[in-house]
Amino acid sequence: MRWINRRGHLGLPAECGDVGALLEAIFVELGGDSEAQSRKRATPLTGDFVELGTGTLIEIDEAQHFTSFRATTLERYPAEVPLGFDRHDYLALCHELTPRSDRYRAEKEAVGFGPGGRQRQRAYHDALRDLAAPACGRPPVIRVAVLDGDGAGAYWNERERLRHLLMDAGAAPFATPYEERPRDLEGAVEELRAVLSSLEQVVPAARDKRFFVEACEELGVTARAIVAAFDREQRLHDRGGA
Structure with a gap:
């Protein structure tokens, strides 16, 4: 979420x-x-x-x-x-x-x-x-x-x-007004680029322990999104080739 x-x-x-x-x-x-x-x-x-x-x-x-x-x-x-x-x-x-x-x-x-x-x-x-x-x-x-x-x-x-x-x-009829749609592989990779870009903009003096902890968490989330998107595309490809 x-x-x-x-x-x-x-x-x-x-x-x-x-x-x-x-x-x-x-x-x-x-x-x-x-x-x-x-x-x-x-x-x-x-x-x-x-x-x-x-x-x-x-x-x-x-x-x-x-x-x-x-x-x-x-x-x-x-x-x-x-x-x-x-x-x-x-x-x-x-x-x-x-x-x-x-x-x-x-x-x-x-x-x-x-x-x-x-x-x-x-x-x-x-x-x-x-x-x-x-x-x-x-x-x-x-x-x-x-x-x-x-x-x-x-x-x-x-x-x-x-x-x-x-x-x-x-x-219960929970109608989701804010749908969390799975990202495609291209979108997931683009999000990783955006995260890396935002991390690079943090000046070295501000890169304390908390910065690296949060950076690792954020990179982990985006990496998992890439893996999930790749798996979805692979399943779609396998079904299409069957």
């Missing part, structure tokens, strides 16, 4: 409606720096899982996700927003775990949120996924809280809920 990217609300297409305004308000309330955010590249944010049949995002939330900043975002959600988790349960967990979770990497910096901004960035990115996915035509994001490090146990406890939510996602 390339429209869920590091630019956040600034990277959403117009087809996703007015959810961008709500996300911007959340961003500002969390103390976000709009100028720093606008300088980010549209590198897709990787998630935990995607159920390919329905395009449903499935996120695993450890204790560090349940902070006072996450509670701030959840309290701003409109009542009508479809969610794949219980908002009130998540708010209760935030209030319960905040004394410990707010101390987790509390000093870590995050671009767009400044020194000590990592927790606020995490809360914002969680809200971005929750609100943008249904606004852009995808099923609601499913969230599973894993507070003890036992992912297998969490799946065992949540498997029926997951099954029903995914069945609902498959049956």
Whole structure:
């Protein structure tokens, strides 16, 4: 989902409606720096899982996700927003775990949120996924809280809920207003050229560790798009020659 990217609300297409305004308000309330955010590249944010049949995002939330900043975002959600988790349960967990979770990497910096901004960035990115996915035509994001490090146990406890939510996602008439069309090989290669060109324009003095991490992620996304486009064209060629 390339429209869920590091630019956040600034990277959403117009087809996703007015959810961008709500996300911007959340961003500002969390103390976000709009100028720093606008300088980010549209590198897709990787998630935990995607159920390919329905395009449903499935996120695993450890204790560090349940902070006072996450509670701030959840309290701003409109009542009508479809969610794949219980908002009130998540708010209760935030209030319960905040004394410990707010101390987790509390000093870590995050671009767009400044020194000590990592927790606020995490809360914002969680809200971005929750609100943008249904606004852009995808099923609601499913969230599973894993507070003890036992992912297998969490799946065992949540498997029926997951099954029903995914069945609902498959049956619901989600009309995608913003269609993610597969790129052809030529288009994918052209996108790689554009990424390389944008990276070359960054002055050497600004090429810090974060630059190289984000560059590697962005190049990885475009490389996978090229491989996927090549595979599609190869399958079409094989079918045509059969």
